[in-house]
Amino acid sequence: MTNEATNELSVAEQAAITSGSDFWHTTAVESAGLPALTVTDGPHGVRMQASEGDLLTGIPATCFPPAVASASTWDPELLRRMGEALGDECRAMDVAVLLGPGVNLKRSPLGGRNFEYFSEDPILAGELATAWVRGIQSKGVGSSLKHYAVNSQETDRMRISADLDERTLREMYLRAFHRVVTRAQPWTVMCAYNKVNGVYASQHHWLLTEVLRDEWGYEGLVVSDWGAVVDRVAAIAAGLDLTMPGPDAAGDQALVEAVGNGSLDPALLRTSAERVRKMIVAAGKRTATTYDAAAHHALAREIAGRAIVLLKNDGDVLPLASGGQSVAVIGEFARTPRYQGGGSSQINPTKLDDALTEIKASTGAEVRFAAGYTIEGTAPDQALIAEAVSAATGSDVAIVFAGTVHETEGADRDSIELPAPQLALIEAVSAANPKTVVVLSNGAVLRTRPWDQGVAALVEGWLLGQAGGSAIADVLFGRVNPSGRLAETIPLKLADHPSYLDFPGENGHVRYGEGIHVGYRGFDAREQEVAYPFGFGLSYTTFTYGTATATVSGAGVEIRVPVTNSGSRDGREVVQAYVSLPGSTVVRAPRELKAFASVAIAAGATEEVVLTVERGDLAYWETRLGKWIVEGGEYLVEIGASSRDIRATASAKIDGDPARVPLTADSSVAEWFADERGSALIKESFASATAGDSPLGALAATPEMLLMLGSLPLSRMAMFPNSPLTTEVVASLVKAAND
Numbered sequence: 001m002t003n004e005a006t007n008e009l010s011v012a013e014q015a016a017i018t019s020g021s022d023f024w025h026t027t028a029v030e031s032a033g034l035p036a037l038t039v040t041d042g043p044h045g046v047r048m049q050a051s052e053g054d055l056l057t058g059i060p061a062t063c064f065p066p067a068v069a070s071a072s073t074w075d076p077e078l079l080r081r082m083g084e085a086l087g088d089e090c091r092a093m094d095v096a097v098l099l100g101p102g103v104n105l106k107r108s109p110l111g112g113r114n115f116e117y118f119s120e121d122p123i124l125a126g127e128l129a130t131a132w133v134r135g136i137q138s139k140g141v142g143s144s145l146k147h148y149a150v151n152s153q154e155t156d157r158m159r160i161s162a163d164l165d166e167r168t169l170r171e172m173y174l175r176a177f178h179r180v181v182t183r184a185q186p187w188t189v190m191c192a193y194n195k196v197n198g199v200y201a202s203q204h205h206w207l208l209t210e211v212l213r214d215e216w217g218y219e220g221l222v223v224s225d226w227g228a229v230v231d232r233v234a235a236i237a238a239g240l241d242l243t244m245p246g247p248d249a250a251g252d253q254a255l256v257e258a259v260g261n262g263s264l265d266p267a268l269l270r271t272s273a274e275r276v277r278k279m280i281v282a283a284g285k286r287t288a289t290t291y292d293a294a295a296h297h298a299l300a301r302e303i304a305g306r307a308i309v310l311l312k313n314d315g316d317v318l319p320l321a322s323g324g325q326s327v328a329v330i331g332e333f334a335r336t337p338r339y340q341g342g343g344s345s346q347i348n349p350t351k352l353d354d355a356l357t358e359i360k361a362s363t364g365a366e367v368r369f370a371a372g373y374t375i376e377g378t379a380p381d382q383a384l385i386a387e388a389v390s391a392a393t394g395s396d397v398a399i400v401f402a403g404t405v406h407e408t409e410g411a412d413r414d415s416i417e418l419p420a421p422q423l424a425l426i427e428a429v430s431a432a433n434p435k436t437v438v439v440l441s442n443g444a445v446l447r448t449r450p451w452d453q454g455v456a457a458l459v460e461g462w463l464l465g466q467a468g469g470s471a472i473a474d475v476l477f478g479r480v481n482p483s484g485r486l487a488e489t490i491p492l493k494l495a496d497h498p499s500y501l502d503f504p505g506e507n508g509h510v511r512y513g514e515g516i517h518v519g520y521r522g523f524d525a526r527e528q529e530v531a532y533p534f535g536f537g538l539s540y541t542t543f544t545y546g547t548a549t550a551t552v553s554g555a556g557v558e559i560r561v562p563v564t565n566s567g568s569r570d571g572r573e574v575v576q577a578y579v580s581l582p583g584s585t586v587v588r589a590p591r592e593l594k595a596f597a598s599v600a601i602a603a604g605a606t607e608e609v610v611l612t613v614e615r616g617d618l619a620y621w622e623t624r625l626g627k628w629i630v631e632g633g634e635y636l637v638e639i640g641a642s643s644r645d646i647r648a649t650a651s652a653k654i655d656g657d658p659a660r661v662p663l664t665a666d667s668s669v670a671e672w673f674a675d676e677r678g679s680a681l682i683k684e685s686f687a688s689a690t691a692g693d694s695p696l697g698a699l700a701a702t703p704e705m706l707l708m709l710g711s712l713p714l715s716r717m718a719m720f721p722n723s724p725l726t727t728e729v730v731a732s733l734v735k736a737a738n739d
Contacts, residue, residue: 006274008032011266014273015255018236020246023226024049026276027246034280038093039144039223039244042338043100043116043132044082044465045069046089061089062296062466063340063347067128068443069307069462071118072537074132074574075598078303083135083143085299088291090141097142097188099344101129103176104151104192105518106444106488106500112154112412115341115443115463118429119487120519120534121593122172123617126179132372132645133184136262140286142187142279145180149173149207150512151192154412155504158227161195164512169196170621170628172518174211181216185277188223191240191538202228208239221275226344233258237265241272244358293350297467301353304464304471306572309484310538311448312458317435319478319540320397323364329356329374329393330429331401331439332420339440339468343409353469355401355439362477368395372429373421375405379426388425392433396488399476400429403441403461412504416447416494423451430454440474445490448531460484478540483572483598485537485642489520492531498522520643521589535576535593535642541567541603545647548639556615557652561639562608565601572600575609578638578646579618584631591638596619613637618654622658624661631658663737665730669717678737682714683726685733 009017011053015030021027021036028036029266040058041047044066047058064070065083069379073079090098106120118125133143150162150173164173180186189212192201200222201207212218229235229243232251243251258264310318320327334356340346361369370388373381392398402422407413417423430451432434437457441464442448452458459482464471474480491497498514505511517525520534546562559577579592595611618635619628635654640646663671663678672678714733717725725733 015252019243019248023245037096039097041344042098048093058348062351065304065348065465066115067118068115072484073306079128079129080135083132087136087139091289094135099144101132103129107152108503109445110413119658122175126176129180130184143706144188144190145186146190147192153504158193161509167621168515187220193228203234203238241275276521301467304476305480308475309460310482314456317456325396326366328368328395328398330388330454333401341407342445349466355469355472358470358473364475372425374511377421389432392429398433398436400438407443481540481571486593489534490532523591533642539571541569541571543573548648548650550650550652557613559611564606570602577611580636629659630657666713667716
């Protein structure tokens, strides 16, 4: 990758260019014509620092819905449009790289940065992030895919070691990264703070070089999370290119000395410097522009409206009529909106809508307001609750706004419960008015049982960005037909969650004990009842599914299913394809999302929905062979409106990949018998033993004894008295079996 331009840089200049010049800029090398670039936080807005002394306050920019909300749209096209808008805002602010998107899996509902991440499913996260990256990079602005890898908690985040097996790592925690890298080539990939199986991600050669570059063909540069680098020399050797923030004079000097004393291959430093140089050159091609703040606010409103998930709507209490129904709006969040999480992604919005104002503007009927609680209150305020009950009693419909007080980078949550004052408020208001609607504002799932049983409607409003207030009114009054679907399961209680016993770890280690059974996979595998399943969401209309077909090709499986809007309103259905392999030879989840589509369908109309499951997405990681394997067999394809609402099924016969696992002396007797070649050889040996006077022969002649011997490594047979399977014979069998 080196070229003449980089070779002309001195070792000191190469070292300097691989670290920042300050918090948000790369290092310029004026003699080589390489200016400093500005990078800044995303991922749902451009957080351009407004003043030198305040790292967390940016100049005004559009606060789009965070990933917790945008993921619920299940619509890559919307994410692409968001990316394009962010690209324009970056160009207007002279930002070269926006630090996002985040594709870490939501392993636990307690994760403090869950609001920045898309889903508990890697296919959904990967598809949405790919579209976002394509959108922003189409504007000549770079992205930063983060946090690579296995960064699913904030507790001890700078030191914790995420300990997991390779199959889980590959199939679950790397899969979204792989999808984005191979399909969109983000300009940068950001390494995580944490360790992975005991090695810091910033100096993890296997992750940064062997997997990311050698296997996936990544062409961009690897940048550190801010403060993630422990050892500059080890980081460069592992494949990390740019350390942020800077300046890091000591690290620069350590690199110069390491090259000088031969402990660091100078080609590695040149390569990293070249990657930085290429990014600077690419960024120089973008042109300055302006952006239409009103248009971007409208886009934020559209995305927010599409992100809202209708969880319950008994008696069709929603949508509300625009006149005639008096409304009690209850809850401080109605006028003081929660619209984003805390930490590095916090945006200073260009405008901020609140639901109370927008509801008043949406109806000619009387609207009463009662705060019901104070945001920081820890105990129910009976006076505020009494005021709310009075408002609810005197109104046709009561809308209670509730949610979490904060989610933030740097701290995990300690529960999934609503604050006590809000629980008391919901109970009192729903007792006073049977037409009570609860609207949630939260950055991660909340426990809804048992209080949701007493309300007429439940609206999951997530953190919706600066236009969330107007988007909520759009849905409540039916201007937008809700089409959001859950990107994460809502459990009945925290203890039901697959991660519960192994989060957040202790003594510097967290064990990913649930393995591949993350999120809905774990709930389904245990047949665990949930409050609301992955992929779930209601509409103001209804959809019916016809007969599904599955056509197999070398590229994968094409699924077709007619979906009819059987209601009276235009709507949008999210059609989801889950795949399983009954009788698989490896442990699998009962079903796994492999394809999806968000489809607009007019009232009374039918659309043929076409979904494609790629062959590679059917593969599992075969740890014994160290590669991806598609297992042959009759796959079950389930088409549904959620992971637990299957509307149509089809089958697909898939030819498997060659996957013979070599036999060894430590392979069990059962494994030898399961292998066609090994079985013939072992039967011949047992027959020889049976013909002689070896006790082994007598054992081998009895089926029950063969079952007992099944788990015995073949090499242990040499320990039996008079065994013909000596160490030498076993070695010859191994050679014959694998030749």
